[in-house]
Amino acid sequence: MERHALLRNIPKIDDILRRFEKEVPHVSSALITELTRTYINELRDGILRGDIMSLPSMEAIISELKILLKKESLLNLREVINGTGVILHTNLGRACLSDEAANAAYIAAKRYSTLEYNVASGSRGSRHSHIEALLCKLTGAESAIVVNNNAAAVLLILSAIGSGGEVVISRGELVEIGGSFRMPEIMEQCACRLHEVGTTNKTHLRDFSIAIRPDTKALLKVHTSNFRIVGFTQSVPLCELSDLAHKNDIPLIQDLGSGSLIDLRPFGIHDEPTVKDSIEAGVDIVSFSGDKLLGGPQAGVIVGKARYIEKLKSHPLARAVRVDKMTLAALEATLRSYLDPRSALLTIPTLRMLTASPYELKNRAEKLCTMLQQRNLSADIIEDNTHVGGGSVPCQLLPAYVVAIMPAACSVNALEQALRGLERPIIGRITSDRYLLDVRTLWDEDFSYIAEMIGAYAR
Ligand SMILES: *Cc1c(COP(=O)(O)O)cnc(C)c1O
Numbered sequence: 440m441e442r443h444a445l446l447r448n449i450p451k452i453d454d455i456l457r458r459f460e461k462e463v464p465h466v467s468s469a470l471i472t473e474l475t476r477t478y479i480n481e482l483r484d485g486i487l488r489g490d491i492m493s494l495p496s497m498e499a500i501i502s503e504l505k506i507l508l509k510k511e512s513l514l515n516l517r518e519v520i521n522g523t524g525v526i527l528h529t530n531l532g533r534a535c536l537s538d539e540a541a542n543a544a545y546i547a548a549k550r551y552s553t554l555e556y557n558v559a560s561g562s563r564g565s566r567h568s569h570i571e572a573l574l575c576k577l578t579g580a581e582s583a584i585v586v587n588n589n590a591a592a593v594l595l596i597l598s599a600i601g602s603g604g605e606v607v608i609s610r611g612e613l614v615e616i617g618g619s620f621r622m623p624e625i626m627e628q629c630a631c632r633l634h635e636v637g638t639t640n641k642t643h644l645r646d647f648s649i650a651i652r653p654d655t656k657a658l659l660k661v662h663t664s665n666f667r668i669v670g671f672t673q674s675v676p677l678c679e680l681s682d683l684a685h686k687n688d689i690p691l692i693q694d695l696g697s698g699s700l701i702d703l704r705p706f707g708i709h710d711e712p713t714v715k716d717s718i719e720a721g722v723d724i725v726s727f728s729g730d731k732l733l734g735g736p737q738a739g740v741i742v743g744k745a746r747y748i749e750k751l752k753s754h755p756l757a758r759a760v761r762v763d764k765m766t767l768a769a770l771e772a773t774l775r776s777y778l779d780p781r782s783a784l785l786t787i788p789t790l791r792m793l794t795a796s797p798y799e800l801k802n803r804a805e806k807l808c809t810m811l812q813q814r815n816l817s818a819d820i821i822e823d824n825t826h827v828g829g830g831s832v833p834c835q836l837l838p839a840y841v842v843a844i845m846p847a848a849c850s851v852n853a854l855e856q857a858l859r860g861l862e863r864p865i866i867g868r869i870t871s872d873r874y875l876l877d878v879r880t881l882w883d884e885d886f887s888y889i890a891e892m893i894g895a896y897a898r
Pocket of ligand 1: 588589590591593614616661662663664665694695696697727728729738739829830
């Protein structure tokens with residue numbers, strides 16, 4: 440057919456719509472009209488360019504529109520399958536919640552709740568009450584408050600405690616967390632002057648003691664979450680620093696970054712101190728993230744001495760960085776799991792992934808590998824290492840068992856791209872000629888989906 444004839448014979452929009460509505464009832468007519476119009480315009484452009492030489496059948500048009508409609512209805516923020524092995528992948532949403540935490544958030548979201556209501560007295564309650572006692576029990580602190588994230592926690596602490604004076608910090612701990620969150624700039628925002636002491640590699644107690652002046656508001660310690668200085672180094676032990684602070688009647692503040700609630704050393708994670716350690720060493724205010732090693736929702740948890748936490752609660756910024764009910768519900772459920780640490784290791788995905796034994800990982804990798812081989816795919820297992828991620832545990836790699844796939848039908852890059860483009864995208868890594876999936880961050884129940892999708896593209 441020549442071009443003009445093709446253009447003349449393009450089905451009318453109304454005909455397509457009538458046909459579509461008969462097949463797929465209850466679709467927003469505005470949406471489907473828009474999709475149809477776009478489709479017809481593209482068809483016309485294709486004909487004019489000479490790319491399209493024959494018209495699609497009505498059936499083909501309808502099935503194409505169904506695909507477009509499905510794509511249109513996908514949420515932008517949706518599930519992905521994380522095959523990178525990075526447990527706290529900030530771009531993929533950091534910690535995954537336990538069932539208990541996710542259910543608590545779900546109910547808090549859908550229904551009314553006791554958020555700020557005391558059922559015993561029938562009067563107004565406090566949103567902090569739900570987690571304060573739990574946090575105190577788990578960390579040994581006197582008091583607690585939760586805000587939106589740890590960055591907000593640091594902002595609130597420095598504003599409430601440090602503003603109008605100086606805060607002393609070691610030059611080795613002037614951390615940039617990423618996303619333009621840098622300690623010196625945050626202090627500027629909080630109207631407190633940064634007093635740097637020591638050097639990059641060594642800071643002594645006397646560096647802090649001679650820095651303390653009448654307008655010194657606090658000493659600050661920042662966990663070097665995302666880097667380490669090794670070699671000829673020295674920092675001041677927490678208990679010496681807290682003694683010094685208390686002699687001068689100022690608080691010692693610590694930004695712990697991840698802040699684990701359980702000792703992870705038995706599982707081979709060495710550089711992450713627990714919150715309890717800090718409280719026992721006399722730190723007055725400790726802040727840490729909810730969605731790093733804790734394995735809960737995004738939140739900034741602050742625990743410490745009641746006299747300081749009270750100041751934070753009543754500061755005007757506290758309202759601006761107030762945590763929402765879904766987060767609080769998920770956090771309370773997560774914290775409750777920690778009352779029995781052994782069950783926490785099983786129910787909190789972050790902890791389960793972190794503490795998975797090499798034996799278990801190898802077995803799971805073999806299971807996935809076999810499922811791929813059963814589909815005639817070329818797959819084997821390689822031993823590798825992965826980071827924990829989320830700006831935590833920077834110097835330690837976890838042993839990994841990675842399933843490596845060599846596609847026959849397409850290039851490794853094409854496979855990676857195709858899996859990334861799925862409705863439920865699969866995110867893996869690429870080496871020179873193989874596509875890698877690390878089972879540590881996968882759920883076994885997704886193995887058959889993964890095998891099916893890879894089979895569809897790679898065989
Ligand atoms: C990650 C981190 C932060 C920021 O925490 P968010 O919860 O991501 O806001 C602040 N300080 C340190 C030391 C960190 O590691």
